[in-house]
Amino acid sequence: MDKRRGGRAIVIGASVAGLVTARVLSDHFDRVTILERDRLPDEAVVRRGVPQGRHAHVLLTAGQQLLNLWFPRLAEDLLAGGAVPFRTRDVLWHQGGAYWVRPDPGHPGMSMSRPLLERAIRRQLLLERPNVSIADDVAVDGLILDADRVVGVRSDAAEHRADLVVGCTGRNTRFLDHLANAGYPAPEISAVPIDVAYGTRLMRRRPDRRDDVPAFILGDPAGVHRMGTALPVEGDRWIVTLGAAPGEALPTDPGEFEEFARALPAPVLADILTRSQALGPVLVQGLATSQRRHVERLRRTPAGFVVLGDAICSVNPIYGQGMSTAAMQARALGQAIERHGRTSPSLPRDFYRRAAKAVDMPWRMAAGPAFTGHRSGIAGTIGAEIVDRYFGRVIQACHTSVPVARRMVRVQNLMARPAALMTPAMIVRVLLSSRRSPVEGDNRPATDGAMAGRRRRPGPGTGSGRQDQARNSSI
């Protein structure tokens, strides 16, 4: 197999999946061109093709590590753009009725808006990879097939020829339908109803406050499964995103939005909404299903074309996996090219098999009830019920056990598989620690300014003192 660079690749879509794919392809192709339908803004603002960009986006450790590897100056660029640094041990995570203990010592993270992240990746890509270019305002409307190979794409009247085309146009991609119309089998689609709505409001953040850390508040899956997050971001702003329970409407009226936040099991988000100046209206977006296209099961697919990113798997964003999963798929594409070469007819099938492995864990986590409280259709067997119940205990154990919380955070960050929480030693820890989980409210910070309160030791009347005990627990 030829290891030198050569030929031309086209990536359709300049969102996160398209950008990281172009980065990986730039190691293998002489020229990589990204074609993007939107006109790309110079500023870090939400654009039409990525409407989810207005909602809070977190970058998991697995994705962060790949981005840092591919773009060594990304963190610098983000900080220059106003991203807010924090240590992961300072993150507030409230789930199962109380705050989780924070794994020590934590590692550095950064909080920023999704448009800022996308702009920084785009900038770094163009700065560091001279063989990559982006043509914006170009809507691709079809693939060019020759015999059993995709040899390019069409946009308006123009044709763009390439040795490999990668479709990164998101969950509503049409390109696999185009191929089905040309006689290729269409992939089976798994769709898990979630029927959730997310609503976001930008608030002014006082730069002199020292409690600017991301906060995540999740309702009880067995009860009202609402959630919310507040991220400190550039421009002295908070992004406050609330998620409704399945089937529930998310209010756009500011007062009702705040009431909704107040009903969450911890007051931190409502407090931000109460004390801060609003910078815009509440903007809501719904998501009906988590969806996976089983491209790995395709028996026949043309050479020279694959889809990647949300086009393969797009799940309930509650655990913030989409961008990191896209990066893991891009890495898998690079591995498949290394194995087979740029133009091999075996490339698509091998990539789809590798991509399936990359999306499998996020899919099981986000589509399964153990993590989300949503009935998934994956469950239903006695074994699955037991696993679900066990993960309920894991969540309880995270209130008191540092080792369990540390492992759980690794799983959530796609750094370890859920099976890592099911080793015999872990099971013992989980079962013992979950019995010591504080009752609702015990871990709640002492003041209404939850983030200020969390730095205090609970005094008389502010809790049972088990929080301190929990922090020191080594079970």
Ligand SMILES: Cc1cc2nc3c(=O)[nH]c(=O)nc-3n(C[C@H](O)[C@H](O)[C@H](O)COP(=O)(O)OP(=O)(O)OC[C@H]3O[C@@H](n4cnc5c(N)ncnc54)[C@H](O)[C@@H]3O)c2cc1C
């Ligand atoms: C409410 C919400 C919150 C989320 N929160 C998180 C989070 O916290 N963390 C996280 O990691 N992920 C999150 N995600 C998921 C994340 O946004 C996506 O996984 C991520 O954007 C990668 O998607 P993508 O690049 O595959 O597709 P998209 O982001 O959908 O981008 C598709 C791109 O293709 C372009 N395009 C479309 N059609 C054409 C065409 N015909 N020709 C040319 N260009 C075209 C579009 O303009 C766009 O630029 C969230 C999603 C939602 C809905």
